[in-house]
Amino acid sequence: MVKLDGISSFVAIAEAGSISAAARRLHLSKSVVSERLADLEQGLGAPLFHRTTRKLSLTEDGLAFLDRALRIVREVEEAAAEVGERRGQLTGPMRLSAPVTFGRMHLGPALYPFLGAHPGISMTLELDDRRVEVSAEGFDAVVRNGTIADSRLVAWVLAPSRRFLVASPDYLRRHGTPRSLAELSDHRAIHYANRGIADWRFLDTRPDEFVRPHAVLRVNNGDLMRGAALAGLGLALLPTFIVGEQIRSGELVIVDVGREVEQEFIYMAHPDGRRVSTKLRALADALKAAFGDPPYWDVGVPPAPGATIART
Missing domain, CATH: 3.40.190.10 (Periplasmic binding protein-like II)
Structure with missing residues (x-):
């Protein structure tokens, strides 16, 4: 029999790249995740990973199974969230990525009251300055600082970034x-x-x-x-x-060199085409309110130099 916890473990391993990393993401022991994967492979009658001493890689059967497994896990998570939303509650897991410095200085303090107000949400926040692949790495959304250019993502502006x-x-x-x-x-x-x-x-x-x-x-x-x-x-x-x-x-x-720096934004982005949960929209609204308009970190900072200087 194929069990949902085995499918969830398989997806986590495929996204994280190892059983140890998947166990940390799922808040389970490595032995439990290994056992769930073994049970899933036995139920399917096929190995899903090539195993070496250094890494795991998906087999051909594993690649074929992953796409459907991702949809199954997301459908179950969204269904559970919908039940909570019908009862007026924001519940379920959320996985976000954000830059290290912004996360430490501003995102964390804005998140704490939101999570306190919605105890049914279980959030995983990963701080990393690299550009993560939102969908491929299993994130519900990313918070980024920069220009908005990735057409595969739908972006919500949270604040200007001067x-x-x-x-x-x-x-x-x-x-x-x-x-x-x-x-x-x-x-x-x-x-x-x-x-x-x-x-x-x-x-x-x-x-x-x-x-x-x-x-x-x-x-x-x-x-x-x-x-x-x-x-x-x-x-x-x-x-x-x-x-x-x-x-x-x-x-x-x-330092004023006679030119204004190109404007950027703090924004939250999620994969295009995926149903947006109520709790993700609520989080975006809470962050916008917490940062303010203009954002509180801009208070007392002078206007951009070069803004009124003519080009020569």
Whole structure:
């Protein structure tokens, strides 16, 4: 007999890539998940994974079974959620991904009252600065900071994300303050490694106008970028949700090079074509309300430099 818990375990293993990772996701012991997989394979009469000492990979039968298994698990989760919604309750599992720094500084504090108000929700939040594949990795949604470009996702804007080129007063005393894009070539930069130099996008700028500054540090975390800028290592392009406090205190100074930085957004995105649960919509509304309009991290931060400077 094929059991639902075996199907759920199989899906978790396929998405997580290992039995250990699936067990952590399901909050079960590794032995229980292994036993459920073995029972499922016995019931189906076919192995679903190739097993080696290093990894698991789906067999041909496993690949064929995975698509239907995903639909079964999602249908059961959605059916259970619908029952709760009919009774006026938000219930069931939710799995989200979000950037590390934003999650620590802002998303977590906004989530706590929401989860407290809806104890029937069981949320898994994974903080990771890489770009996750929402559907393939089993997330209900992702919270991201950036431009909205992925056509496979439906995005709900939660808040604007203003970014500024900043540096410490000490760095500017030692190296001078750049006043144009061309002058950036004489400076040192702290880059977000997941985007690199392509992250430095300014409005109304020709490709030949931008001169790449020397990268003194590349790192894939906003907390470390802020720390490097505060230490006087170089210029950094960072959102106000990371450096708003330091701009207000004067620990970091906004550098005006005559161009406004391309606008980005904090948004929640979910796979296109999938039924959107009531609890996901409720979460998006709660986050928008918690962040505010304008968002609270922008309070006291001056207007974007370069916004009224004519192009030459």
